[in-house]
Amino acid sequence: MSTPAFNSVAWFEIGTDRPAEVERFYGELFDWTFRVDESEELAYHEVTTPGADAPSGGVFPSGGRFPDYAVFYVVVKDVAATVARAEELGGKVIVPPTTADSGLVFAQLHDSAGHHFGVFSPPPVD
Template sequence: MTEGRAPGGPAAPSGVASARPALGTPCWVSLTAHGPTAAQEFYGELFGWEFRAGPRQLGPYVRALLDGREVAGIGRLPADRHLTVAWTPYLASDRVDATADTVRLCGGTVGVGPLDAGDAGRLAIGSDPSGAVFGVWQAAAHLGTAVTGVHGTPAWHELVTYEAAGVATFYETVFGYGRQAAKPADTDHVPLLVDGRPVAGVRGLGALPRDRGPHWVTYFEVDDADEALARIVGRGGRVLHPVRDVAHGRVADVADPEGARFALIQRSC
C-alpha cells in the first residue's frame, strides 16, 4: 500500500453532499469482488453499512448506505476476466465521453465505457499511463458519495506509483487539477488541487511490491482504528501495515478477505 506513508489530505469536517461535484473531485468509490454477498457482510460489519440495489446496467451491483445516504458501491467481477479485486475511485466529469477521449490522447487507456448507468449518470473506467485504474463519473440523478467525515465514509484517495510528477501531469491535463507551487524536498508527493484545495494525491515510492503495480488507495474514516483492525482480522481480513500516528491522525493499511486493499484513518480531534 503506502509503505508506511501518511495520506496527504487535510482533516475534513463531516458533511452531506448536495451539489454536483466539481471536475476532478473524487465523488464515488466502488469495489469489484468475486463474492459481493460476502463483501457486503464484511463491510457491513466493519462500517455499519446497509445496502440497496444499484443500476441494473452495472450487473449485480449494490450501493452501501449510512443512515439512508449513499457512501460506496460493491459489484461483481466478471467470471471470465482476470482482474484484480480492488477499490476504484471515480473522478467527476461534466462530459465523460470527452474526458475518455482526453485519457486516450494523454497515454491512458479506457477499458469500460463510456456507458449509461440508468438515470444515475454515465461512467467510464480507464487506467493512467502507469497502469493504475480509476473511474470517471458524470452525475445525473446520482451525485456520488452523499456523506463524509463520519465512520465508514471515504476520507481520502491517493495514487501510489513509482514517480509522482509524470503521472500527476497526466491527471492535471485530463481533469484540470492545479498544482502546489512548492513541496517538501524530501517527499515525492503531488497534491491534486481543485479550486486550490487538495482533493487527492499522487505519491511516488520509487519501488512497489512485485505483486502490486501502481494503484489508487482509498482511506476510510473510522472512529477507532484499533477496534476496526480487530474487526477486520476477526472477519478474515489482513493487516498489511499496523496503526501508526501521522499528521492527520492514526492510519493503517489493510485488505479484505478477497485481498482488496484499502486504508483506515482515525482523525485527530
Template sequence: MNNIAYFEIQASQPEVLVAFYQQVFDWSFSKDDSLPIPYWRIKTAGMYGGLLERPTDTPPLGCGTNAFTCSIEVADIDATAEVIVELGGQVALDKFEVPGVCWQAYYLDPDGNTFGLFQPQPHA
C-alpha cells in the first residue's frame, strides 16, 4: 500500500512518444479503444503505465515541472542519453553524481515531458 504503482505520460502527438519510449526503453504499448479518450497502455519491466493525448497546453520551456517526475533505472546512463538525444529528446539537467548511490540526469522527451535517468553505482 502507498507505493507508486502506475504512471502516465501526456502527449500532443501520442504516436511520436510511443515510438520514442519504445526505442529508448523497450516498453510495450497497446492502444485501449475502450476508453473515451485516446489512450495507450504501457508495460515496462517492472511497472505499468499509460500514455494519453494531452488535454491542454504545456507550460512554456524554462518553467518548473508541475507534476511528479519519474526516473528510469538504466544499465548505462551515457549510452541511454545518446539514444534519447538522437531520437529528439533534450538534456534538461546534465548527469551528476549522488555520491555512493547513483548517477542521475534529467531529460525532456520530444513533447517536452521531463523524466529522469539513474544508473546505480556499484557497491552503493
C-alpha cells in the first residue's frame, strides 16, 4: 500500500455505541469487511473496503461515552501545527493532539462552520 499524500483524506472513523449493528449495516450495504485490532487498547474495528489491500477506516466502539459520529481524517506532517493553524482560521479543537501507544498522533476539530473532522500523523518508521 502506498503512503497517502500529506493533506489528503486518508482514513475515516465511525464512533458508535452499537458497533455490531453498524458493521452489519455497512457490511451489507457496501460489502465492507471488519477485523478487530486486538493490539489497540479499545479493540478498534478496522474497515477494509472491496478491492483494497489494507484497511482505510475504523469503527470505534464508544461504549456510550459520547455521541455517535462519522468523521474523516486528513494525514498531515505535524498535528500540533495543523491544529494551531485551524484555530487561527476559526476552527475549534474537540480532541487535542493525542499520541497513541503506536506513535500515531491525532486530533479532532470543528471547522469554522462547525463541521467535525480529524487530522493525524502516522507513527515514525523504524
